[in-house]
Amino acid sequence: MSVFVITYFGLLIATSCAAAYWNQRGPFLTLFSLTLVSFVLGIVGGAGALRFVAIAAGMIAFAAGISYAFREFLVLITSHNLSKEIKTAPLTASFGMFVIFTYAVAGIFAPWIAPYGESEVISSAFAPADENMLLGADQLGRDMFSRIIYGARNTVGLALLATVAAFLMGAFAGLLAATKGGWFDQVLGRIADIIMSIPSLIFALLMLSIFGPQVIVIIVAVAIIYAPRVFRLTRAVAGNVVVMDYIEAAKLRGEKTWYLIRREILPNSTAPLIAEFGLEFCFVFLLVAGLSFLGLGVQPPTADWGSMVRENATLISFGEITPLIPAAAIALLTVAVNFVVDWMLFRSSGLKEQ
The missing domain is CATH 1.10.3720.10 (MetI-like)
Structure with missing residues (x-):
C-alpha cells in the first residue's frame, strides 16, 4: 500500500472523526460518505482512482472556499439591505457570482490581461505549451x-x-x-x-x-x-x-x-x-x-x-x-x-x- 493511499484515508478518517466530535452533522456525512466511496473506488480502480477522487474533492473544496470568501467580500462592500440578501445566498450562487465577475474582468480588461493579440501569429501550428504560451498554439500558431x-x-x-x-x-x-x-x-x-x-x-x-x-x-x-x-x-x-x-x-x-x-x-x-x-x-x-x-x-x-x-x-x-x-x-x-x-x-x- 502506497504512502499516498495511507495518507489519503488517514486524513479522511481523522477529519470525519473531528467533525463527529464537534457535532458537525453535515460535514461528517460528507466526509464519511467520501471515505466509503473512496474505499470502493480504491478496490476497483486502485491508487489512480483515488488520486482522481482526491483531485476532484480538492477542486470542489477550493471552489467552496473561493465562493465563501467572495460572498463575505460582497457583504462587506454592499449596502446594508443588499448585504442581508447576499448573506443568505448559498455557496452555489456565490460561486456563480464569482465566475461571472471573473468573466467580466477578463472581457473588459482583455487587452491588458492577454499577453498577445487575438490574431497575432507567434509560433508554429499546434505548438505545445511552454513558458511563453500557457495553453500552446492553435492551427495558425496563435496563442x-x-x-x-x-x-x-x-x-x-x-x-x-x-x-x-x-x-x-x-x-x-x-x-x-x-x-x-x-x-x-x-x-x-x-x-x-x-x-x-x-x-x-x-x-x-x-x-x-x-x-x-x-x-x-x-x-x-x-x-x-x-x-x-x-x-x-x-x-x-x-x-x-x-x-x-x-x-x-x-x-x-x-x-x-x-x-x-x-x-x-x-x-x-x-x-x-x-x-x-x-x-x-x-x-x-x-x-x-x-x-x-x-x-x-x-x-x-x-x-x-x-x-x-x-x-x-x-x-x-x-x-x-x-x-x-x-x-x-x-x-x-x-x-x-x-x-x-x-x-x-x-x-x-x-x-x-x-
Whole structure:
C-alpha cells in the first residue's frame, strides 16, 4: 500500500472523526460518505482512482472556499439591505457570482490581461505549451490563452447584446399587450406563436445565410428568436398585475398607458423578469456559440469560443484537451449563470429555508 493511499484515508478518517466530535452533522456525512466511496473506488480502480477522487474533492473544496470568501467580500462592500440578501445566498450562487465577475474582468480588461493579440501569429501550428504560451498554439500558431481571454469579450459580449435586444423587444411588447388587451394582445400573441413554432437554429441559419454572418445580423436574428419567449412570460406576469385594484384606480384617474407600465406594472414585475433575463442569456449564449461552431457566427480572425472548438477539434484525435478548454469556458459560464438565477427565483418566490 502506497504512502499516498495511507495518507489519503488517514486524513479522511481523522477529519470525519473531528467533525463527529464537534457535532458537525453535515460535514461528517460528507466526509464519511467520501471515505466509503473512496474505499470502493480504491478496490476497483486502485491508487489512480483515488488520486482522481482526491483531485476532484480538492477542486470542489477550493471552489467552496473561493465562493465563501467572495460572498463575505460582497457583504462587506454592499449596502446594508443588499448585504442581508447576499448573506443568505448559498455557496452555489456565490460561486456563480464569482465566475461571472471573473468573466467580466477578463472581457473588459482583455487587452491588458492577454499577453498577445487575438490574431497575432507567434509560433508554429499546434505548438505545445511552454513558458511563453500557457495553453500552446492553435492551427495558425496563435496563442490559445490570449484568444480565450479575447473570446470572453467577443462571445459573451455578443450574447449579452443579443439578450438585451431580445429582452427589450419582448418585455415591452408583453407589457403593452397586457395593458391594452383586446385585439392588440391577440395579434401580438399570434405573432409570437408563429415565431416560436420555427426551430431557433434553422431560423438563425436561414437569416445568416441570406444576410451574411455579420454581428448586427446575428444580434437581430437572435433577438427575433428569443423575444417571443420573453413576451410570453412578461404577458403572463403583467396580466396578473393589471387586474389589481390599484391599476383600476390609476385608470379611473385618467393615467395613460405609459404611466401604468412605468409606475405601476413594471415595478411589480421586476423580480421574475430579472431571473428570466439570466435564463435567456444562457440560451442566447449557447446559440451564439453554436452558430460560431458551425461557421456562421463571429468570423475569423476574431476570437470566439465556438469557432475555437471547431478550429482545434483535430487535436482531440491526438489526446490533447486544448479544444475542450473553450468548450469548458462556455459550460462554466452557463452553469454559473444558472446557479445565480436559481437563487434569484428562490428569493422572488417568497419561499424561506426551514
